[in-house]
Amino acid sequence: MVNNLLTMKNITKEYFGNKVLNNINLEIAKGEIHALIGENGAGKSTLMNILFGMPVISSTGGYQGTIEIAGEPVHINTPHAAMAHGIGMVHQEFMLIPGFTITENIKLNREITKENIVSRIFGKQYESLDINKMNADARTALDKMEMGIEEFTLVAGLPVGHMQFIEIAREIDKTGLKILVFDEPTAVLTESETQNLLSAIKKLATSGIGIIFISHRLDEIMQVSDRVTILRDGELVVTMNTKDTNTHEIAQLMIGRKVSFERNETKNRTLSNDTMLKLKNFVVRMPGEDVKGVDLEVKKGEIVGIGGLAGQGKLGIANGIMGIYPAKGEVLFEGKPLKMNDPKGSITAGLGFVSEDRRGIGLLLESSIELNTVFTCMQIKNSFLKRVGPIKFKDTKKIRAHTKRMIKELDIRCTSSEQRVGSLSGGNQQKVCLARALTQEPKLLLVSEPTRGIDVGAKRLVLDHMKKLNEEQGITIVMTSSELAELRSICDRIAIICDGKVEGILPPDASDADFGLMMSGSKRTNTEQGAIHNV
Amino acid sequence: MKNSRIILSGKTKNMLADNMVPIIFIAFTLLGFAVARGVPMSFFLTELSGRFYRNGFLVLSLIIPVVAGLGLNFGIVVGAMSAQLALIIVRYFFIEGFGGLLLCFAISTPIAAFFGYLTGKLYNKTRGQEMIASLIVGFFANGIYQFLLLFAVGVIIPVPATHPMIKTDGVGVRMTVDMGSLKYSLESVLEVSFVWAVLVVSILYLAYMLCKYLRAKQMPLAVSGGKYSFVGMAALVLCIAISLISIITNNSLMTVKRIPVLTIALIAMLAVFTKLIMKTKLGQDFRSIGQSQHIAQTNGIDVDKTRIIAVIISTVLAAWGQLIYLQNMGTLNTYGAHNQIGMFSVAALLVGGASVSKATVKHAFAGTLLFNSMFIMSPEIGQALFGQAILGEYFRTFMVYGVIGLALGLYVWNANRKAGLTLDPDTVETRTSI
Numbered sequence: 011m012v013n014n015l016l017t018m019k020n021i022t023k024e025y026f027g028n029k030v031l032n033n034i035n036l037e038i039a040k041g042e043i044h045a046l047i048g049e050n051g052a053g054k055s056t057l058m059n060i061l062f063g064m065p066v067i068s069s070t071g072g073y074q075g076t077i078e079i080a081g082e083p084v085h086i087n088t089p090h091a092a093m094a095h096g097i098g099m100v101h102q103e104f105m106l107i108p109g110f111t112i113t114e115n116i117k118l119n120r121e122i123t124k125e126n127i128v129s130r131i132f133g134k135q136y137e138s139l140d141i142n143k144m145n146a147d148a149r150t151a152l153d154k155m156e157m158g159i160e161e162f163t164l165v166a167g168l169p170v171g172h173m174q175f176i177e178i179a180r181e182i183d184k185t186g187l188k189i190l191v192f193d194e195p196t197a198v199l200t201e202s203e204t205q206n207l208l209s210a211i212k213k214l215a216t217s218g219i220g221i222i223f224i225s226h227r228l229d230e231i232m233q234v235s236d237r238v239t240i241l242r243d244g245e246l247v248v249t250m251n252t253k254d255t256n257t258h259e260i261a262q263l264m265i266g267r268k269v270s271f272e273r274n275e276t277k278n279r280t281l282s283n284d285t286m287l288k289l290k291n292f293v294v295r296m297p298g299e300d301v302k303g304v305d306l307e308v309k310k311g312e313i314v315g316i317g318g319l320a321g322q323g324k325l326g327i328a329n330g331i332m333g334i335y336p337a338k339g340e341v342l343f344e345g346k347p348l349k350m351n352d353p354k355g356s357i358t359a360g361l362g363f364v365s366e367d368r369r370g371i372g373l374l375l376e377s378s379i380e381l382n383t384v385f386t387c388m389q390i391k392n393s394f395l396k397r398v399g400p401i402k403f404k405d406t407k408k409i410r411a412h413t414k415r416m417i418k419e420l421d422i423r424c425t426s427s428e429q430r431v432g433s434l435s436g437g438n439q440q441k442v443c444l445a446r447a448l449t450q451e452p453k454l455l456l457v458s459e460p461t462r463g464i465d466v467g468a469k470r471l472v473l474d475h476m477k478k479l480n481e482e483q484g485i486t487i488v489m490t491s492s493e494l495a496e497l498r499s500i501c502d503r504i505a506i507i508c509d510g511k512v513e514g515i516l517p518p519d520a521s522d523a524d525f526g527l528m529m530s531g532s533k534r535t536n537t538e539q540g541a542i543h544n545v
Numbered sequence: 546m547k548n549s550r551i552i553l554s555g556k557t558k559n560m561l562a563d564n565m566v567p568i569i570f571i572a573f574t575l576l577g578f579a580v581a582r583g584v585p586m587s588f589f590l591t592e593l594s595g596r597f598y599r600n601g602f603l604v605l606s607l608i609i610p611v612v613a614g615l616g617l618n619f620g621i622v623v624g625a626m627s628a629q630l631a632l633i634i635v636r637y638f639f640i641e642g643f644g645g646l647l648l649c650f651a652i653s654t655p656i657a658a659f660f661g662y663l664t665g666k667l668y669n670k671t672r673g674q675e676m677i678a679s680l681i682v683g684f685f686a687n688g689i690y691q692f693l694l695l696f697a698v699g700v701i702i703p704v705p706a707t708h709p710m711i712k713t714d715g716v717g718v719r720m721t722v723d724m725g726s727l728k729y730s731l732e733s734v735l736e737v738s739f740v741w742a743v744l745v746v747s748i749l750y751l752a753y754m755l756c757k758y759l760r761a762k763q764m765p766l767a768v769s770g771g772k773y774s775f776v777g778m779a780a781l782v783l784c785i786a787i788s789l790i791s792i793i794t795n796n797s798l799m800t801v802k803r804i805p806v807l808t809i810a811l812i813a814m815l816a817v818f819t820k821l822i823m824k825t826k827l828g829q830d831f832r833s834i835g836q837s838q839h840i841a842q843t844n845g846i847d848v849d850k851t852r853i854i855a856v857i858i859s860t861v862l863a864a865w866g867q868l869i870y871l872q873n874m875g876t877l878n879t880y881g882a883h884n885q886i887g888m889f890s891v892a893a894l895l896v897g898g899a900s901v902s903k904a905t906v907k908h909a910f911a912g913t914l915l916f917n918s919m920f921i922m923s924p925e926i927g928q929a930l931f932g933q934a935i936l937g938e939y940f941r942t943f944m945v946y947g948v949i950g951l952a953l954g955l956y957v958w959n960a961n962r963k964a965g966l967t968l969d970p971d972t973v974e975t976r977t978s979i
Contacts, residue, residue: 065842090845105843107836118833119844123826135827 014081015040015220016061016097016189021075023056023067030056031073031244038189038220043211045223045231045252047264048241054224057241058191062099063092079188096188098181100195104173108166113141113148115165116180122147151179155210169298171203178210190214191222196230200319200492208234228257240264284310285345286454286486287331292339294323294330301326302510303339308454308488313480315501315518316490319529323510324490325366328456332356332363334371343454357390362452364443366459366490368436372443375432379424380413382431383445391450416445421471437464444472448479455479458490473500494525563959566952567898570915573944577922581929589921591802594739596917598732598805599873601812603890604897604909606862608819611904612828613855614835616676617891620664620856622683624863625883626690627657632727632868632877633694633718637710641726643734646872649727653864660686661860665853672838676901683887694718694879721876728875732805739801742809744788751781808869815862816906831855835902863890892916892945895952902956919944 016038023031031053038044048054059066060073063086067073076083079095086092092099106115122144123129123137148161155175165173174195181190192211196204211234215221225231231238232252240247240263247263287308294301301323308314318324330337333353341348349355357363365372374382384394394409395402413427420441424434431442440460447455457476461469477500479485491497497504498518506513506528513528561568578584603621610618631653635645664682671678698704699716706715710722754777791798822828830851833841842848867886871877894904896919897912920941927937 088845089843090847093845099843101843105840107833107840109836110832114829119830119841119846121826121829126825128821129825136822136825138821138824139826139829 014038015042015079017076017078017081018057018061019076019078021057021060021073021077023053023060023073025070029244031060034075034241034244034246036239036246036249038222040220041215041218042237043215043221043223043235045225045235045238046241047225047228047231047238047260052241052264053244054241055193058099058193058222058224061086061092061097061189061191063088063090065089093184096184096186097191098184098187098189099191099193100174100177100181101193104170104177106165106173106176109164111162111164112152112159112176112179113145113161115176116148116151116161116183117144118180120184147183148179151183152176154182155179167297171199171206174199174203174207175210178207178214182214187219189220189222191224193224195223196225196227202319204230228260231260232257282310286310286343287488288340288342289327289331290340290342292327292330292337292341294326294335294337296323296326296329296335299323299326299329300510301330301337301507304507304510304512306505306512308486310486311480311484312502313477313487313489313500315497315504316488316507317492317494317497317504317525317529318507318513319492322507324492324507325458326510327507328363328458328488328490329365331456332361334363334365354390357386357450360453362447362450362455364440364447364455364457364460366462368439368443373431373439375430377431378428379417379422379431379434379442379445380409380427382442383413383416383449384409386446387449412449413445416449420445420475437468440464440472441468444475452485454486454488456488456490459492460489461491461493461496469496476500562955562962564898565955566896566948567911567915570896570919570948573926574915574918574922577918577926581922581925584922584925585797587797587800589918590739590798591800592921593914593917594804595802595873596920597913598808598812599870600866600890600893600917601910601913602815602866602869603863603886604866604893604913605812605815605819605906606859606866607890607894608899608904608906608909609822609831609855609862610675610859611894611899611902612823612835613831613852614838614902615668615852615855616679616901617894618679618856618859619676619887619891620668620679620682621859621863621866621890622883622887623660623664623686624657624860625867625886626686627660627860628653628864628867628871629877629879629883630656630690630693631864632724632871633710633722633879636722636724636727636877637704637708639725643730645725645727646730646868649868650865653868654861657861657864658857661857662853664860665856668856669849669852680887687884690883691880718879720879722879724872724875724877727872729805729872731807731811731869731872735806736803737806738799739804740788740791740798742804742806743784744792747781747784747788751778751785754778754781808873811865811869816910819906827851827854888945888949889916892948895948900952900956900959916948 014037016036018034018036021031021034021036022029034053034057036044036046036057046054046057056067061077065088068087072087077086078084079097084091084095086095086097107118110118122140123134124140126136126138129135129137145161152159152161152175155178157172157175157179159168159172165176168176178190181187195207195211199207208230211221211223223231223235235252237249238252238255238260239249240260242264285307287306289304289306292301292304292306299322304323304327306314306327316324316327326335329335331341331348333349333351333356337350339350341350343359343361346359348359369375374385377385387393388395388404392402394405394412396405397403410427416422417424417427422434422438422441422445424438431439434442440462444457444460447457455476460472460476464472473496476487476489480487480500489497489501494504501518503515503517504520504525505515506525508529516524516528603625606621606624607618610616628649631649631651634652635649640648664679667678667682668675695717698718699706699711699714704711704715706713710719711717712719787798790796823832830841830846833844833846834848834851838848841851863886867883870886871882874882893912893916894909895912896916897908897910899905899908899912922937923940923944924934924937927940928934930936
């Protein structure tokens with residue numbers, strides 16, 4: 011094809027002798043939305059890093075293969091060069107500076123300047139910024155996205171949905187933008203924000219920009235993309251037209267094993283009537299996820315889901331219980347009041363927590379899998395320690411044995427149990443989080459967004475494992491998730507949080523409409539808030 | 546007494562916590578006036594203004610590295626040494642007067658720029674540890690400096706033993722170097738009466754503030770300072786009133802040492818430069834890398850280069866600052882003059898309310914004044930309370946290092962508090978979009 015905007019030919023990349031990309035070919039036509047999917051570690055990020063000239067590529071020995079833009083072979087070795095060639099990227103982790111205004115972020119390193127006396131002598135670096143023109147440009151870009159927000163607002167404190175749009179505004183503000191890469195743009199968005207984003211992406215494509223769309227959400231890909239390329243373990247599996255395929259097929263090709271999210275009922279459940287956890291007028295101050303008075307009861311042995319749209323406060327509940335964000339109200343755990351704002355107390359009481367913020371507070375990224383797995387236990391329970399006189403040492407042998415078991419059980423893909431957690435892929439990091447929480451042998455496990463940013467196969471594994479824990483060990487689980495399908499696949503009942511309060515509690519087989527209405531807060535159920543719902 | 550009636554609301558508490566260091570220093574100076582009776586205002590102002598001319602420039606040289614995310618650049622010591630090398634070269638050839646000083650500036654600039662470049666390179670290698678690296682750079686450079694002046698001069702570079710600057714055995718530079726008529730060469734160009742200067746500056750600044758206030762609505766990027774500017778204006782009016790009264794009644798304030806216009810002009814120019822450069826592309830790059838190196842890099846900013854430029858600017862400015870300092874002192878303590886510069890300038894900046902990640906011209910000025918007030922008052926307090934001025938001297942040292950430690954501690958504490966890591970739900974600020 012001659013009218014290809016971008017052609018990547020035979021791209022091969024090795025990291026220290028480990029082949030992570032093998033002969034990848036990718037073609038993007040003008041105005042095309044090209045979905046790129048694959049499991050974690052399939053090589054999507056590496057491919058995009060190559061395209062974007064990230065320093066991590068050149069510092070590890072570069073890559074083989076050629077990249078052509080509009081038929082011209084190019085060599086991209088810095089992000090700056092990538093931008094010069096008209097490649098833009100909307101990052102998964104926001105590349106916005108919180109202390110800057112929206113304008114400053116949109117115009118980051120592309121500031122409009124005007125001459126002054128000093129700059130005439132010393133050069134362009136010393137030209138003054140033309141704030142008015144910058145604001146005007148930012149305004150235009152924001153208007154294209156149909157965002158009403160004022161361009162001189164500070165980015166700090168904006169909702170994530172806005173940040174995503176600012177990132178896109180930054181890209182479309184660039185003149186000569188030819189190719190725009192979206193790296194899991196919807197991972198942190200609510201459903202309505204996602205819809206806005208997808209329509210914005212479609213609009214962009216009609217203006218002739220080639221779009222590479224990376225996502226884990228298959229339905230989004232079906233909805234928005236023209237073609238889809240599937241990567242698996244560094245190999246290109248297939249590129250096909252989206253309309254000739256379906257989610258089922260894509261999922262199958264992506265992981266090569268059959269997956270389903272169906273709910274399989276099991277026996278042997280020990281559901282008792284004892285209350286395990288009781289929240290009364292529970293308030294948490296978690297920025298962006300404020301909880302404003304939640305009443306909730308969790309029975310021993312059940313799996314309770316907490317759902318709702320982003321920003322409504324569902325994430326705040328678990329964080330508040332664990333004492334990570336300031337909280338007040340009454341929490342009864344096994345009938346005894348739990349001290350607020352005391353993480354150690356919460357852990358000692360028998361609560362385990364898998365945080366939604368695995369890079370921030372979930373993991374010691376620079377430490378090994380071993381240490382991460384047993385860290386909390388060593389701190390709180392004094393297990394995995396050898397006592398020699400008054401001095402305590404790590405019991406390396408025991409730690410290793412335990413970690414090896416966990417690695418096997420949770421299928422953590424790693425080179426060894428001593429591998430640095432930071433070098434694992436997202437899904438495997440999540441599994442390490444889970445391994446650590448399980449090592450504490452908690453009576454109640456709080457799991458927040460366990461499947462965020464991990465692929466379908468890993469999701470199923472994580473969910474199955476939680477279900478297994480619940481069935482075999484009788485661990486009560488409170489799972490918070492943005493993905494309703496997940497909650498419905500394993501939970502006994504699902505509490506929907508809206509505006510910091512429990513909007514209602516539904517059984518997993520309630521209709522989609524019920525869930526949808528409740529999430530949007532447009533339906534107050536007859537069920538009293540926080541009332542006990544018998545399963 | 547004043548505080549007892551004020552009920553501490555959450556906001557006041559925050560303000561107190563944010564400005565803990567300046568408040569301690571103001572309180573200390575006021576205590577000095579209270580216990581040490583008979584410290585004449587004219588003496589205090591003479592001392593304070595003198596120290597301000599001496600140190601102001603050096604403290605200002607610290608701002609750009611802070612904005613660029615390098616933290617507090619203790620490495621300005623390297624700049625100070627460059628200045629001293631330049632001075633020694635100039636004095637070796639017996640060059641005198643204002644021209645000699647200009648030559649010092651000219652010679653010190655490339656030396657400082659070169660060492661600033663090397664320092665910047667080092668900071669890029671010690672990313673995240675720039676402050677401790679800058680301290681060590683100072684010590685390391687001191688070693689080279691001593692080697693150069695104590696050994697190389699005389700052994701490698703032939704010098705006549707009879708030269709008054711060279712030690713009698715012909716090897717090494719003497720402990721003190723007389724600066725001849727380089728002393729006060731900047732100061733003596735033009736001096737005006739302190740009170741008159743206060744009057745003129747206050748009036749001009751008041752006019753400027755009024756203009757700015759009237760145009761305030763048109764400045765989207767300006768940091769909002771509405772309430773603050775009223776306090777500032779009131780203070781300026783007070784200054785005008787006091788100076789007018791002094792001029793009319795010819796009271797003791799008229800005896801305050803005269804102001805060296807050129808020195809003040811240089812300090813003012815640097816202040817303006819520091820402000821203006823933040824409004825240029827380069828300044829925006831400084832701010833970008835200061836906020837996030839990673840994001841700046843992905844947006845194509847050459848982070849390493851920009852950091853090096855920041856360090857070079859800082860080092861060169863420090864060299865100039867040291868020259869201003871030395872010509873005011875009159876003699877060069879060859880092996881000691883630079884030692885305390887880094888610590889004291891950093892302490893002064895911190896006293897003004899700056900932190901590891903935030904520093905402005907205001908912080909530098911307020912800090913220089915407050916820090917030196919403490920310096921002037923501590924022997925007086927020592928004398929008044931214990932009958933020994935020397936106790937005050939000990940106290941100074943304690944305060945210098947104490948304040949750096951305190952400011953570093955408070956910085957982390959404040960950062961945690963703002964991130965919502967405190968336990969009291971009521972004090973957590975809810976994030977709101979404007």
